[in-house]
Each structure stands twice: as C-alpha cells, then as structure tokens.
Amino acid sequence: MVESGNLKMLKIFNCDFHVHTCLSPCAELDMHPGALVEQALNSKIDLIAVCDHNSSENVSYVIKAAFGKKIEILPGMEVTTKEEVHILAIFNFVSDLADMQRVVYNNLAGTNDENRFGIQAVVNENAEVEEINDKLLLGSVDLSLDEVISYIHKFNGIAVAAHIDRESFSVLSQLGFIDAGMNFDALEISAAMGIKEARARYNELGDYPFITSSDAHYIKDIGRAITKVLMEKPTLSELKMAFRKENGRQILE
Ligand SMILES: [Zn+2]
Numbered sequence: 001m002v003e004s005g006n007l008k009m010l011k012i013f014n015c016d017f018h019v020h021t022c023l024s025p026c027a028e029l030d031m032h033p034g035a036l037v038e039q040a041l042n043s044k045i046d047l048i049a050v051c052d053h054n055s056s057e058n059v060s061y062v063i064k065a066a067f068g069k070k071i072e073i074l075p076g077m078e079v080t081t082k083e084e085v086h087i088l089a090i091f092n093f094v095s096d097l098a099d100m101q102r103v104v105y106n107n108l109a110g111t112n113d114e115n116r117f118g119i120q121a122v123v124n125e126n127a128e129v130e131e132i133n134d135k136l137l138l139g140s141v142d143l144s145l146d147e148v149i150s151y152i153h154k155f156n157g158i159a160v161a162a163h164i165d166r167e168s169f170s171v172l173s174q175l176g177f178i179d180a181g182m183n184f185d186a187l188e189i190s191a192a193m194g195i196k197e198a199r200a201r202y203n204e205l206g207d208y209p210f211i212t213s214s215d216a217h218y219i220k221d222i223g224r225a226i227t228k229v230l231m232e233k234p235t236l237s238e239l240k241m242a243f244r245k246e247n248g249r250q251i252l253e
C-alpha cells in the first residue's frame with residue numbers, strides 16, 4: 001500500500017476508553033485481564049483504555065493478554081481528585097502511566113477495607129493472582145482537579161472528565177460547571193445517556209469533544225457503549241488529532 005501525506009487511509013475504530021479490571025474494588029473478580037480482552041474482542045472493540053481507580057497495576061497484564069490479538073490497549077487510570085471528581089488519565093506509554101502512578105500513590109492515604117469496598121486483585125494474563133493491593137483505591141488523592149490535569153499533561157496524556165452526566169463523582173456534580181480553564185481534552189458521557197442526548201442537554205459545552213464509554217465493572221458491560229473514531233491507526237496521537245478534527249480525523253457522533 002502506498003501512503004503519502006495526503007493519501008492516508010482513515011478507518012473507523014470502535015473504542016472503549018473506560019474499562020475497569022478486578023483491581024478496582026467495585027469491579028467483579030471475573031474482570032481479569034484475559035477475560036476482559038476476550039470479551040472486548042467478542043464485542044468487536046478495536047481499542048480499550050484500562051482505567052482502574054487510582055491504580056494501574058493490572059495494565060501491563062492486560063497488554064500481555066492482548067499480545068498478538070487484534071486489539072490495542074492504552075494505559076490509563078481513573079483518578080479521583082480532592083474534589084471527588086473522576087478524571088480519566090490516558091497515556092501512550094506504560095512509562096508515562098508509571099510516572100502518573102507515582103504521583104497518585106504519593107498523594108493517596110488510607111488502607112482498603114475489603115469487607116466494605118471489595119477485593120483489589122492484581123491478576124496476570126494467565127488469571128493468576130499476583131498480589132492483593134491494600135491501598136484505599138476508592139479514596140481521593142490529595143491533589144486538586146487542576147493539579148491532576150497538569151500532571152496528566154506533563155506526562156503527555158489526555159485528561160477526560162469522566163461521566164459528566166452522573167450525579168456523583170463527576171465534575172458537574174461536584175463543581176457545577178466546566179470551563180476552558182480546566183483544560184480537559186474531552187468529556188465522557190455515560191452509557192446511560194449517550195452522546196446524542198448529551199449534545200442536546202449540554203449545549204454550552206458544544207466546543208468539547210464528547211466520548212462515551214462502558215465504564216464496565218462487570219464483564220457483561222463491556223461493549224455497552226462505544227466511541228467510533230475515524231483515524232489512521234489506534235493510537236493516542238491519532239486520538240488527539242481526532243479531538244482537534246485534524247486531517248480528517250474525528251469522533252463520529
Ligand atoms: Zn468514575
């Protein structure tokens with residue numbers, strides 16, 4: 001295939017930028033890396049971002065589980081800010097995510113209460129438990145929304161306001177507004193609402209790219225919401241171009 005600057009092949013990729021694993025205390029234990037990849041493939045998803053609460057310890061195992069399969073994995077995390085706002089932090093490289101993880105753990109206090117919140121299992125690509133994480137992953141980091149977004153950008157990631165339509169842990173539920181000063185790269189709409197309804201409802205946010213994701217905590221929920229992105233290949237830099245509608249790249253609504 002010949003490719004030149006103006007002869008790029010653009011394709012539609014089915015993306016789910018918000019999937020949990022069994023490391024999240026609120027996710028089911030069956031949500032281990034191999035099962036998650038399997039279900040994503042069954043749901044015809046081309047790209048997923050793994051975003052557990054304040055932790056990324058299963059990401060490398062999901063990448064291993066996906067090795068050689070027709071699916072791309074972006075390393076990510078769902079960070080809870082001091083204001084109890086959930087932000088998706090999605091990166092190109094595991095090394096960038098590791099830098100973010102260091103910042104998050106340095107600012108996260110407390111120990112998990114398994115009986116109250118659930119087990120936080122680090123599970124490898126062969127479904128073997130490597131470790132039980134005992135940090136309070138459902139807690140908030142001691143960093144403001146602005147600080148978290150600055151760190152995400154410092155490590156070359158994208159910052160997405162998670163499930164803005166939800167009545168808890170969203171920037172609208174916690175702060176009541178979204179403005180350009182917050183530097184979000186995109187806004188996520190939950191599966192329950194979907195992008196079309198959100199466009200009608202949040203007219204004032206018309207300039208932002210909207211995505212929708214499954215926010216799956218259960219295997220059966222993978223695929224319940226998909227963002228279709230027109231781009232050349234399933235990478236973060238292509239996605240950034242789609243957010244800016246550059247060179248034909250775009251989010252299809
Ligand atoms: Zn959330």
Ligand SMILES: [Zn+2]
Pocket residue numbers: 018020051078215
């Ligand atoms: Zn989530």
